[in-house]
Amino acid sequence: MSRWLLACLLVLMTGLAGATTPSSEQTLRAVAFEQKVGDPLPPGLSFTNQRGERVELDSLASDKPMLLVLAWLECPNLCSMILDNLALAVGKLPFGSGTFDVVTVSIDPREAPTNSRKAIHRLGQKYGSGVENWTFLTGEEQSIKLLADAVGYRYAYDPERDSFAHPAGYVVVAPGGMINRYIFNTEPSAPDLKLALLEAANGKLGSPVDQIVLRCYRFDADSGRYNLAVMRIIQVVSLIFILGLVALVWRMRRRNGGD
Structure with missing residues (x-):
C-alpha cells in the first residue's frame, strides 16, 4: 500500500501524470521503498560532506541514532518538501x-558539496541555525546505488526529462548502523520522530519517563506511524500501580519497624 501511495504522490508532485511517454511510465514503475528493518548499512561507503571532507557513512551512525534521507538536492518539488518538513519536525524535538544525526545523501552523482551547502543555506534561512549541524553527502554513483539498495530505496533516472523518479520517506538507523524503522509520511510529526529515535537509541536517549511513554505505543509498519497500544497502556499502568503498592508497603513496614 505504501509503495503505491508514494508513487502516486510522486506523480502529482512532478507533473508526470499527464501525457507520459512509455519510458516515463516504466521509470515510475521502478519507484518503490522496500523496508529492510534489521539490515545493516553497508560498511565503508565513502561520501563527501558539505565541507568537502571524505566521510564513511557507517561512522556517522556508530554511537547515536540517525535520521537518514535519500534525496535529489536540486529536485524542484518533492525533495524540497521532504527536507522542509523534516526540518520543521526536528526543530520541535x-x-x-x-x-x-540527520544525514541527507544525494542520489544524483553529478551533485557536489556546493549543492549541499546551497541546500543547508536554504533550510537554515527558513528553519534556523540547527540545520547547520546536519550532514549532507554527495558521492559516486556506485556508492549511491549500494546505499539505496541496502535501505530498499528504488529510484530511476529519466534521461528524457533529465530528472529522477524516486520514493519519499525517512530511514531511522540505530547506533551501530542497523536499520530500525521507516517513516513514510512526507510530513513527519515531531512525536513520531521522537518515538522513532527513542526506540532506535534503545534507552540511550531521552528520560526514564520517555522510555515509559514509548512502551505505550506500537509502530505501524504500513503507515510508518506510531499508534497508541491499549494493551500496552494497561500493562504500563498496572506495573506502575504494582510498583507504587510495593513502595507503599515497604514504607509502612519501615515506619512500623522504627516505632
Missing part, C-alpha cells in the same frame, strides 16, 4: 544538539 526536545533532544539536545549532538544526541542524534
